[in-house]
Amino acid sequence: LRQKQKLLDEKRREALNNIIDIKGSIRVFCRVRPFLPRNRRKNINPISTGLDKMVVKLSGGAKEFEFDKLFQQESSQEDIFAEVEPILTSALDGHNVCVLAYGQTGTGKTYTMDGVNDKPGIVPRALEKLFSHASRDKSSSLTFSMSMLEVYMGNLRDLLAPKPICRAYETSARCSNLSIQTDLKGLVEVEGLMEVQIPDLGKAKWWYNKGRRSRSTSWTNVNETSSRSHCLTRISIVRKWDSDAKTESSKLWMVDLGGSERLLKTGAIGQTLDEGRAINLSLSALGDVIAALRRKRGHVPYRNSKLTQILKDSLGDGSKVLMLAHVSPCEEDVAETVCSLSFATRARAVESIREIPED
Numbered sequence: 320l321r322q323k324q325k326l327l328d329e330k331r332r333e334a335l336n337n338i339i340d341i342k343g344s345i346r347v348f349c350r351v352r353p354f355l356p357r358n359r360r361k362n363i364n365p366i367s368t369g370l371d372k373m374v375v376k377l378s379g380g381a382k383e384f385e386f387d388k389l390f391q392q393e394s395s396q397e398d399i400f401a402e403v404e405p406i407l408t409s410a411l412d413g414h415n416v417c418v419l420a421y422g423q424t425g426t427g428k429t430y431t432m433d434g435v436n437d438k439p440g441i442v443p444r445a446l447e448k449l450f451s452h453a454s455r456d457k458s459s460s461l462t463f464s465m466s467m468l469e470v471y472m473g474n475l476r477d478l479l480a481p482k483p484i485c486r487a488y489e490t491s492a493r494c495s496n497l498s499i500q501t502d503l504k505g506l507v508e509v510e511g512l513m514e515v516q517i518p519d520l521g522k523a524k525w526w527y528n529k530g531r532r533s534r535s536t537s538w539t540n541v542n543e544t545s546s547r548s549h550c551l552t553r554i555s556i557v558r559k560w561d562s563d564a565k566t567e568s569s570k571l572w573m574v575d576l577g578g579s580e581r582l583l584k585t586g587a588i589g590q591t592l593d594e595g596r597a598i599n600l601s602l603s604a605l606g607d608v609i610a611a612l613r614r615k616r617g618h619v620p621y622r623n624s625k626l627t628q629i630l631k632d633s634l635g636d637g638s639k640v641l642m643l644a645h646v647s648p649c650e651e652d653v654a655e656t657v658c659s660l661s662f663a664t665r666a667r668a669v670e671s672i673r674e675i676p677e678d
């Protein structure tokens with residue numbers, strides 16, 4: 320009996336260690352978008368929020384979701400960045416890092432990642448942080464380079480490359496010559512993807528804005544179509560230590576994911592339906608990868624989508640992942656809100672959804 324108890328204790332300890340490990344490497348934050356002038360019925364809000372818990376009222380009761388951090392409607396870009404900053408420090412310390420903005424179209428993913436003129440988002444702030452850190456570093460020299468690409472219906476499009484001559488490429492991304500390669504050490508490279516050196520903050524912002532413009536101008540209906548693609552920004556960091564010849568490299572991915580809404584339920588047809596299917600497939604592939612990593616055992620299905628293939632070496636062992644789930648405060652979006660929150664909480668290591676029956 321004692322032997323059995325000992326085995327059980329060991330198993331429990333092992334499970335706990337796994338949880339602690341993964342909990343530290345995958346964090347999930349949630350941000351609730353404020354009501355917009357175009358939203359009707361602003362007074363009805365199905366969401367109530369606490370410090371790290373959110374309760375969504377539904378017709379048959381309520382659901383409670385728990386996060387590592389919850390940002391309410393009035394949270395500012397500074398509030399968000401203050402919590403994201405530590406994970407960027409990990410990238411400077413040599414870890415691969417992945418920041419993912421997830422949620423239904425219109426919930427503020429691009430607002431959080433890019434920001435607007437006077438309220439910059441995570442990417443421009445991250446660039447500032449990297450350069451200010453580099454200027455203060457006395458023991459090593461840091462160099463940065465940038466790549467940006469878009470994944471649309473399983474095709475990859477380089478957002479920093481010069482404008483292509485082929486017009487079809489502009490609109491459908493079909494002529495992409497990018498391919499994903501993994502080397503023997505498991506490091507991933509997108510072959511053919513342009514990588515630009517960014518020697519200072521000014522150049523970094525110039526290239527980033529070019530990439531953003533390239534994303535939005537390639538589609539005829541910007542809001543409709545750019546939300547049906549994933550936009551990935553990669554900062555490659557190389558640190559050379561002054562004391563010896565050692566170098567250390569890491570990657571920082573900042574990803575504005577395509578809208579997570581269930582298009583089949585919204586009656587989409589034709590091209591929109593195909594785009595929706597592609598997005599949903601890659602998002603569920605991402606969910607499967609995170610779930611497999613969380614279990615810490617068995618096969619991790621990276622190969623099921625281009626998105627997970629590209630991010631492979633920045634999602635797994637030794638890397639840090641931050642998922643920022645975005646939701647709308649509106650009653651008409653409540654079904655999508657619950658889907659997004661369920662997806663995001665599944666990525667956490669601890670059980671964080673609770674059904675609350677109606678009184």
Ligand code: ADP
Pocket residue numbers: 351352353355422423424425426427428429430431435546578645
């Ligand atoms: P998504 O990228 O998820 O489709 P957007 O970032 O384009 O959504 O946001 C949709 C609209 O809501 C935009 O007009 C954006 O400026 C506004 N918005 C989103 N989040 C906020 C916020 N936290 N504060 C103010 N406006 C916001």
